[in-house]
Amino acid sequence: MPDSKDSLLCIQHKERGHMIEMTFTYQKNKVVQALRYHFLSRKEIRILIIAINLFAFVSAILFFYKKISPVAFLSSSFLWFILMITIWFLLPFTVFRKNKTFKDRFSIRFGEQDIQITSSGGFKSWPYSQFQYFLETPNFFHLYLNEQSFFLLPKDACQEGEDHTLRLILREKVGTPAGKYS
Numbered sequence: 001m002p003d004s005k006d007s008l009l010c011i012q013h014k015e016r017g018h019m020i021e022m023t024f025t026y027q028k029n030k031v032v033q034a035l036r037y038h039f040l041s042r043k044e045i046r047i048l049i050i051a052i053n054l055f056a057f058v059s060a061i062l063f064f065y066k067k068i069s070p071v072a073f074l075s076s077s078f079l080w081f082i083l084m085i086t087i088w089f090l091l092p093f094t095v096f097r098k099n100k101t102f103k104d105r106f107s108i109r110f111g112e113q114d115i116q117i118t119s120s121g122g123f124k125s126w127p128y129s130q131f132q133y134f135l136e137t138p139n140f141f142h143l144y145l146n147e148q149s150f151f152l153l154p155k156d157a158c159q160e161g162e163d164h165t166l167r168l169i170l171r172e173k174v175g176t177p178a179g180k181y182s
Contacts, residue, residue: 020166023107024157030139031102034152035092037137042147045087056080108153110169115143117151128173135177141170 039045056076063073096102107118116125126145135142141153155163 019110019112020158020162020169021107021109022157023105024154025105026102026152026154027156028096028102030154030156031152032092032096034137034140034142035095036088037135038142038150039087039091041135049083049087052080052083110166110173131174133177134170134174136167141166143170143174 040049056079059068059073059076062068063070101119104119104121109116114125114127115131116123118124130145132144132146134144139155141155142150143153144150153166158166
């Protein structure tokens with residue numbers, strides 16, 4: 001069982017009409033997984049992964065046919081391995097560790113015109129129009145202000161069936177990007 005520092009805490013939950021209010025903290029392992037989704041959804045990361053995989057595949061074929069030395073094959077394998085470790089482990093854990101946001105407690109209210117977020121650092125309200133899009137992953141709704149700035153809303157903070165209501169609100173008020181999953 002995770003310790004209290006690492007667990008998701010749903011303290012308060014209210015639903016008024018079709019608007020939702022909830023309070024939560026983040027669970028480390030789920031945030032790290034959400035950050036992985038974020039990084040892997042970035043076009044430049046996907047292109048880099050495809051290029052490195054293609055390079056490793058071609059070097060394996062060339063090595064098999066004895067067109068390159070074992071050192072060249074091992075170099076491409078090492079490059080592939082470093083890239084995967086960086087994207088899968090280093091990037092998400094570094095972002096989690098350096099960002100105080102993931103250690104704070106949040107209250108969020110989805111109003112008719114805006115989303116209001118309150119934490120120990122203060123209060124911020126965004127009209128839905130300021131969000132470019134949202135993505136849904138297994139544990140979170142990712143609300144994107146731009147390609148680099150986003151807010152993670154844990155699905156575990158929703159009561160049973162409420163994630164569906166929240167999904168409908170976000171689709172109506174924010175929208176999903178063309179060509180992305182949701």
